[in-house]
Amino acid sequence: MDLRVLGGAPADPFLSAADVFETEFSIEYPVFVTVRDDPDSRTWAAHYEDHHVLNISRQAATSAMAREFALHELSHMARNEERHVSHYQSTEEAVFLALAGRTVERRKLAHCYQIANHCKDIYADDLTLAVAPADKLVQFLESQLAASLIDRPQTTTNPEYRLVTPGSDPDITAVNAAFALALVERHDLISDDHRLYDLAHAAADDAPNISLETFKEHFRTLADDPSKSEYRRTLVDVVRRYVVGPSVAAD
Template sequence: MDIRVLGSGPPDPFLSAADLFETEFSLDLPVRVHVREDPDERTWAGHYPDHHVLNISRQAATSAMARELALHELAHMARYEESHPSHVQKTEEALFLALAGRSVERRKLAHCYQIANHMKDIYADDLTLSVAPAEKLVCFFESQLAAAVSDRPPAPRPDSRRISPAADPEITAVNAAFALALCERHDLLTSDHRLYDLAHAAADDAPQVGLERFKSHFASLVDDPTESDYRKALVDVTREYCIREQQAAD
């Protein structure tokens, strides 16, 4: 695999991730790693006709999760190269089908994109978890969910509007469902794992979001979907979040 770290980022985590990934998979296009100064940028992959770009913040590139984050993005690149529907189908088209004729607040629409990213992550991590130990990923989910649950906003007065930047309870509940679905998909949890307690706490904060329903949506994603299968799955989960939830609130 041709992987190059541009700038002053540490090369070892990325070279190690490439070596591990190549034990089972390969990439046809070269990978360029761009280490960014903005800590909020985290990691994401970009795809171009003749190369991939792995964007990562310096904070993430020097963290204990650096190799695992790089490995995850290499898996996204592999899914893109194989033209997996989750990685080549346009999210906007599925959201238009799901929400045509309905008014959706901007916050909820942003959440829909995050849910679509979770579905992509399921398929990427099906690859990463076949070559890498899962302990760090489970700990990462646990710490992220614990932070989000503890950051939930206080119950507002009837005449107030929430202006706090605290974690949004609704998408936190969906994130919890995603974490459980991925972990259960790969048999990573014991029945008494703390992640279950955290997920149920998140669900209690957003009772209109069905934790089990969303977990089922994520867990039931088939290994090798057709474009139609994947589009339907994305449409269904979007409607679940934006329409059924709205009906329950009404």
């Protein structure tokens, strides 16, 4: 694999990720790692006609999770090169089909794209977990969910004056919890008494309109190699369930 690190970050985690990834999979096009100074910049892969770019913040690039982040993004690149439907189906098209004729607030719309990205992440991590131990990933999922629960909005106990403070949105936190459980169950990574289940159920308690089990099954049972129409229907269904609920989604 032709991988080059730009921006002055340590190259070792990325070169190590490339070596591990190549034990099972390959990436044809060159990979450029671009390190960004913005600590809030998420890690993501961009795909071009003749190369890929792994974008990562300097904070993430120098963290204990740097190799795992890189492996995840290399998996996205491999899925892109194999033209897996999850990485070519238009999210905009699926969201439009799911929500046609409905008015949706901007916050919920942003969540729809996050949910669609979870589906792509499932397929990427199917590759990641085939080449790397899962311990750090499980710890990361646990810490992220715990942080979201700590940051959840708080309400007063006075029923006449319910003040909601800013924080993580309970609905999308519950969906994120469902994604975490789906990923670990899909690959049989944890036992039934793992703390992640307690955190996920706490998230579900905060979001009574979200079925943790329904979304978990959506993510967990994604077919390995769906057709374009099958995958489009899956995205449409999961987006519609989030926005309008199960009764309308089933229509």
